[in-house]
Amino acid sequence: MSESDTSRHFLRQWIEKDVADGRTGGTVVTRFPPEPNGYIHIGHAKAVCVDFGMAELFGGECHLRLDDTNPTKESDEYAENIKKDIRWLGFRWSGAGDGTEPGFYNASNMFDTMYAIAENLIKAGQAYCCNLTQEEWKEYRGVPEKPGRPSPSRDTTPERNLQIFREMRDGKYADGEWCLRAKIDMASPNIHFRDPVLYRIRHVAHYHLGDKWCIYPMYDFAHPIEDALEGVTHSMCTLEFEVHRPLYDWVVDRLDEMGLLVVRGGVKIRPQQREFARLNITSTVMSKRLLLQLVTEGHVAGWDDPRMPTVCGMRRRGYTPGAIREFCARVGVSKVESESDPALLEWCVREELNQTAPRRMAVLDPVRVVIDNWGAEDSPNAVRTSNLNPARAVKTVELPNNPLDESAGTRQIPFGGEIWIDRADFMEVPEKKFFRMAPGQEVRLRGACIFKCTGCVKDETGRVVEIHGTWDPDSWGGNAADGRKVKGTIHWVDCATGVKAEVRLYDRLFTEKNPLKDGPSEFLKYLNPDSLQTVSAYVEPALAAAEPLARFQFERTGYFVADERDSRPGAPVFNRTVTLKDSYRPS
């Protein structure tokens, strides 16, 4: 059972009470309302889990609504990828929808209604057109500590306002020349009540509606209308909207007066907004603006760069939808602004992949090992000779695909007496507690045999280029005939049949836990120069056929995924999702 099934956080209790009090008309309706101006990231994933999760928990519905009220930053590319990523995370929107597909809405499809509501407000004397420049308005509005003063247009007649508003709609004015404001309270301690802008002029084509409109509603006006008219009961958003809530309620009140609230099961549905803390993770940035900057300035390879905290980046990195959901459940929902440890995310993905990922052997930093006493006379079951050294016979090692899951079966791997091992698994002068390969020391070659190193060959710089040793012919399969214990087991790849593969080793994108500690303009200086290291590895033959997005555990190394874009059967490319935990501490 996931944490999300048991955590009774404040939003859940809030909804429980409304259900008990009969305020939902029989159906809890939530919504996830992203603006299609970027790719969604792990922070959005938390909101997705909350919005869809609460609807699911109460047997209700969750709408996917693209909040496309500002055409200047939005695009179809973003819209389509948002839908793709939410589906990949495992969520399905439901509800009536606004015409294209069930459960799916564009805020822009409601522009006609919003416009009509705005005219109603004008007629009721609750909104007026204002032609103050932004600079002038800033001065009129005042500061939080002091009341503002009214716009000179504040008492224009409804008739005249209606005329101007229609002229705005008809394109008679330039951007910024006029706007529509609600008439509320210029002295309110809440800035958002000081005659907030409802509509502004933008002579910009909308990605969804084209040139139909040149005036666009503001978030504070549009959002409560969208919620109310979709029959949303519980509108959950992030903390910074807390001060907007009175305005949200003000708009809902107006809709109520106009008789526009949805009635369901005999109950008038008044949408309510509540706020929870957004997700932060240390050593990364989560703001769309900064992520966009990383992309446009080329610090990463794109929105789906595996170092990015975007959903598509994490997919390419090898994260699973389940691990992301589990992480979101485990960080919980509260109003406390907090910073989660990426170690928890890593734990979640290891937890899942440990159960599900097939084991393979891959040598990321290869050095050749020659077994000097290996030969045909030692291997009566030899099936063919080694490519590299025709004199050498080949045996077959059988290993389980997943020791934790017998149903995963086994695989066979050729072993020809010349193998690659990882450089880190050899020490010419071993420190104490080094259980791997070292002269005079026995080590087990995973699944194959016990090997005793006799020495190594070095080049003129002192670098080890080849290791020699002998195997114990009575240990085939890995255990000594006399029962003696071997502490260390290392992985290997057969030289003759191993496949060359590009492997990308990813690390944290930033070296600093808080990359924004010196302000958002300074975060680039904390980019981790070693966040990507590309190596040429040898992998066991079975890995050659890996399909893109296939996930594996490279034994003793980590979890890896065949790259979504660049990996092809026959020419595999792997991304490191996360390392295995490693309790070895060099002395």
Next chain:
RNA sequence: UGCCUCGUGGUGUAAUGGUAGCACCGCAGAUUCUGAUUCUGCUUGUUGGGGUUCGAGUCCCUGCGAGGCAACCA
């Protein structure tokens, strides 16, 4: 110095007036043909001060600290 919100181990989160618990991280040990996994154990916490109460992390007052709000962004 206006309004709003939030303070529980290193991190995240429970305890809804009644034994401060869980998870991650970290540290030990056991097991192990992955120094993984698994298992066991351990360290570390209620922002300060008052008050109400038989009893306060929880309610009240007051300090302190953190964050949000002054886009024709969302």
